[in-house]
Amino acid sequence: MSELLRAERLVKEFPVKGGVVHAVSDVSFAIEKGETLGLVGESGCGKSTLGKLLLDLIPPTSGKVFFNGEDLSLYKGEALRELRRGMQMIFQDPYASLDPRLSVGRIIAEPLTAHRIGDSREERAAIVRDLMEQVGLRPEFYSRYPHQFSGGQRQRIGIARALALNPELIICDEPVSALDVSIQAQILNLLGDLQRQRGLTYLFISHDLNVVRYLSDRVMVMFLGQLCELSDTPSLYESPRHPYTRFLLDAVPQPDPTRRDENRALLMGEVSSPVNPPSGCRFRLRCPYADARCAEQKPELTELAPGHFCACHHPLG
Amino acid sequence: MSNILEIKNLSVSFASDGIKERAIAVNGVDIDIPQGRTVGLVGESGCGKSVTSLAVMGLLADNGRVEGGEAMFGGQDLLKLPDRELRRIRGNRISMIFQEPMTSLNPVITAGKQVAEALRLHAGLDAAAAKARTIEIFEKVGIPEPERRFGCYPHQLSGGLRQRVMIGMAMVMKPDLLIADEPTTALDVSIEAQILRLMRDLQRESGTSILMITHNLGVVAELCDEVYVMYAGEVVERADVMTLFSQCAHPYTRGLMASLPRMTPKGRRLYNIQGTVPNLRAMPAGCRFSPRCEFARERCKTEKPPLVDVGNGHLCRCFEPRTTPIAWGGDGL
Numbered sequence: 001m002s003e004l005l006r007a008e009r010l011v012k013e014f015p016v017k018g019g020v021v022h023a024v025s026d027v028s029f030a031i032e033k034g035e036t037l038g039l040v041g042e043s044g045c046g047k048s049t050l051g052k053l054l055l056d057l058i059p060p061t062s063g064k065v066f067f068n069g070e071d072l073s074l075y076k077g078e079a080l081r082e083l084r085r086g087m088q089m090i091f092q093d094p095y096a097s098l099d100p101r102l103s104v105g106r107i108i109a110e111p112l113t114a115h116r117i118g119d120s121r122e123e124r125a126a127i128v129r130d131l132m133e134q135v136g137l138r139p140e141f142y143s144r145y146p147h148q149f150s151g152g153q154r155q156r157i158g159i160a161r162a163l164a165l166n167p168e169l170i171i172c173d174e175p176v177s178a179l180d181v182s183i184q185a186q187i188l189n190l191l192g193d194l195q196r197q198r199g200l201t202y203l204f205i206s207h208d209l210n211v212v213r214y215l216s217d218r219v220m221v222m223f224l225g226q227l228c229e230l231s232d233t234p235s236l237y238e239s240p241r242h243p244y245t246r247f248l249l250d251a252v253p254q255p256d257p258t259r260r261d262e263n264r265a266l267l268m269g270e271v272s273s274p275v276n277p278p279s280g281c282r283f284r285l286r287c288p289y290a291d292a293r294c295a296e297q298k299p300e301l302t303e304l305a306p307g308h309f310c311a312c313h314h315p316l317g
Numbered sequence: 318m319s320n321i322l323e324i325k326n327l328s329v330s331f332a333s334d335g336i337k338e339r340a341i342a343v344n345g346v347d348i349d350i351p352q353g354r355t356v357g358l359v360g361e362s363g364c365g366k367s368v369t370s371l372a373v374m375g376l377l378a379d380n381g382r383v384e385g386g387e388a389m390f391g392g393q394d395l396l397k398l399p400d401r402e403l404r405r406i407r408g409n410r411i412s413m414i415f416q417e418p419m420t421s422l423n424p425v426i427t428a429g430k431q432v433a434e435a436l437r438l439h440a441g442l443d444a445a446a447a448k449a450r451t452i453e454i455f456e457k458v459g460i461p462e463p464e465r466r467f468g469c470y471p472h473q474l475s476g477g478l479r480q481r482v483m484i485g486m487a488m489v490m491k492p493d494l495l496i497a498d499e500p501t502t503a504l505d506v507s508i509e510a511q512i513l514r515l516m517r518d519l520q521r522e523s524g525t526s527i528l529m530i531t532h533n534l535g536v537v538a539e540l541c542d543e544v545y546v547m548y549a550g551e552v553v554e555r556a557d558v559m560t561l562f563s564q565c566a567h568p569y570t571r572g573l574m575a576s577l578p579r580m581t582p583k584g585r586r587l588y589n590i591q592g593t594v595p596n597l598r599a600m601p602a603g604c605r606f607s608p609r610c611e612f613a614r615e616r617c618k619t620e621k622p623p624l625v626d627v628g629n630g631h632l633c634r635c636f637e638p639r640t641t642p643i644a645w646g647g648d649g650l
Binding site: 233247255269 | 459461475477478507510511513514517534535536537538539540558573576577578579581582583584586587588589590593
């Protein structure tokens, strides 16, 4: 496998009244061609900000993103747009990202027009109809407007638009979180089919650990702007090494009443704020294993087993 | 075991602008909530699960109307009580928590004062004692820095903290029944797990019965004793939680279960329930699920199946109930 995207020491900080939001702090990782990398964490952990940094939708405070070996920070204007054609995004709420005044056909054609793909309006319309079919939308709906579609269909529109420029990488930011279970299954199946047909690479951002497990080859876990753990999926779910990952996995209510455990350890306290986070390990205030070292020294992401990385001074066995 | 609430043959309709015919959102629903137990009410958006609880509590929107049925609670029909008496029951013997607790808290009174006020009314405590007890309760429901939080207004608290205040309030009231409508849907998983545990603690301490309305089958498996599944305004299945997750009989329930990625290996397709939920004003004749059902026969399209007992109080609304255990992992129904 070869590397498609690499993040190097990415940092994003936002100044706010009374401090600085440390949204993404020194995050490095790579995405391999053709894989699905899952990204999980709770609200405020920086997962959506990280997605936007990778696409250069917002500039990093420091650090670099390489796409196909090219340093995005060296590109500007038209050249940057050309490079970014290979990376697209789909969002949680497709409605908020679809212009309600445009027909579905025009929404999907927009990226084609912007990049001057297709010699004529007719040719672009043919490409759009083909895309609609690929995502399971009836091409007859070409002239309809977003409000005439259900949530699941709108997500299909968002996916068709993301596919229009034939990208290599799609960053999926909570794409099924707003959908009912049966519709969620349809969209997950579609994402899987498209990946197989087109050799797509996904970064799949979600708070739903069951969905991430199903879709991902590897998974990374973030807490308050930092990477805690990065591993192949089976090893992360079956033998997590970071205490935060363990708590997170235990907290997910499983659809299996035989596994109900009323006495299991819960992660107590509130989701911490990324404004002025604690020194050293950011998880230490909620971690039962924390000691003085965790306050003084930030744990680095270390390879504890082949392909299994963890940033903790007291990794689980 | 006696029931704290018995909903019988409840029907609710809604009016829409410009459309003469009212839409039937809930159609002949029966639900029993046994004393001290947790009953789950599950289904997808628009199935009528929230409308059912709002109708029982007299909280339907202006365009909603109860068309028939009863909701027996302590010998009284809640649907026939005058507003004033219903309000008194809502404040005392029945507590409610919603997905967004902001809507149930008074925005201009501090969180602490709202709980303390309830204590003064219910336990007859004086102001100082009520404040001290409120801080104890805040601590118990896991609110950090309870003294400082006492003086916070609801908007100054996170969603998780607001939900804790609501549960703290319920602990003060020791209600006979807690109706919880998607109480953890907006929360992070670590907070959700804490809130579910608090609800269980409340039940243990006060013997409170719980009606848990949720779309999340994980939450159902975690908390509920019995489960009702709704589809298109009707109950399609009722079973104890173990039976539901091992051998639910209705094709819709089985489809929901099979749609869940539960240890499903990557690359294997999840089950798809075909099509979409029917329009409330254009319900199919016969079984409402039949247009989407892979087992539907001619009879299902013309004749409406009754809710029948398929064994030990396991109810199913289907002419062809499934009898095999569920095969998890996307291999169909």
